[in-house]
């Protein structure tokens with residue numbers, strides 16, 4: 001090898017490592033002092049937007065929020081914070097707390113095929129998601145959690161909930177208690193459970209309380225229903241089935257004789273006929289008891305939407321650039337893949353599901369009106385939902401349910417923080433809180449679609465122009481340029497397709 005080639009090789013190697021170091025963390029770098037200026041601020045507590053304000057971030061915390069007096073600015077006597085090591089001008093933009101995805105799954109593969117984990121992590125950052133409550137956590141999730149906390153990867157903060165159900169945990173009450181202790185020892189902050197009998201649930205919930213672990217209950221059709229969550233003190237009900245089940249007069253839905261729960265076509269078809277069987281007065285008793293026991297509800301409306309409109313689900317415009325081929329293959333109807341149940345899905349099924357949604361949404365409104373806590377999570381990676389896009393769609397569906405956009409944003413920020421027991425440091429734009437802050441191109445109160453990585457359109461001089469999108473996703477005080485994250489995802493997808 002002559003000297004000239006080895007010299008350019010050295011430059012190439014150097015450049016490669018520099019670039020890959022940048023690619024590893026995106027544009028995410030920790031600065032001592034970041035200042036966001038001229039921001040119209042939406043807090044995560046449901047109060048109206050206000051501003052302009054300057055926000056000072058020191059390391060990982062919000063250090064100062066300064067109201068800007070326009071008259072004082074004009075007269076040159078306005079007190080403005082000193083320059084930051086990194087400055088963001090939010091003039092004409094909206095600022096809000098980072099979104100929390102209360103039901104996330106950090107996937108590095110689907111259906112036995114691998115998919116780079118950055119794909120979902122960068123999609124989340126591109127959509128302004130700064131925290132994932134990962135309810136399917138395992139040993140690898142704990143590694144990603146720690147790497148994210150140390151800013152070694154571009155990823156939202158991960159709050160790891162381990163899965164209670166392993167082979168042993170449901171055998172007897174002592175095995176159940178031991179499983180809870182094991183999850184605590186391994187460093188999980190909570191756990192997710194599903195499909196356990198009542199005695200097992202009583203034991204694990206008691207142990208979880210002793211160990212200080214929060215519990216998210218994926219409530220399916222099982223021996224227990226929401227009355228058990230109320231009795232044992234579940235932190236949040238994931239999805240919904242157990243709620244109408246608890247309000248059915250006969251105690252069990254009117255299934256046909258050949259129904260088989262393990263057949264997902266059966267399971268999801270008749271789930272679409274469950275809300276109509278709930279008695280409204282009984283439901284209100286369930287709600288009041290949930291509220292009394294502080295059991296929150298994370299409905300994940302988006303993950304069932306394909307059931308009411310399959311054609312919409314199969315033809316979303318963002319698939320062209322953002323759907324990874326491994327995930328695309330997982331979505332193809334196939335009994336082997338959870339949630340890919342659209343085999344012989346009929347217009348009648350869709351009509352039942354549309355009615356199901358109407359009752360469900362009315363129930364959600366009533367739950368909050370009575371004092372209940374509603375969270376927001378996506379459960380993407382299943383049933384035609386793509387990471388990040390799923391959570392924004394969830395927000396749109398909360399609005400469709402009848403909630404004001406201020407309350408919708410509260411669901412995904414302040415409420416989600418409270419459900420995780422982190423309401424003292426997450427989910428608000430408030431001094432002393434973690435600096436999880438979004439700078440958005442547009443007003444999400446006017447149009448939640450501005451939060452999609454694909455943005456939206458506006459008409460300028462009679463012509464449609466691409467606009468919107470999150471500009472900066474500040475996580476833990478570290479600014480990530482959201483469009484760069486989105487571009488990196490598009491490249492991951494394009495490269496995977498080219499292979």
Ligand SMILES: [Zn+2]
Nearest residue numbers: 103105135379
């Ligand atoms: Zn899930």
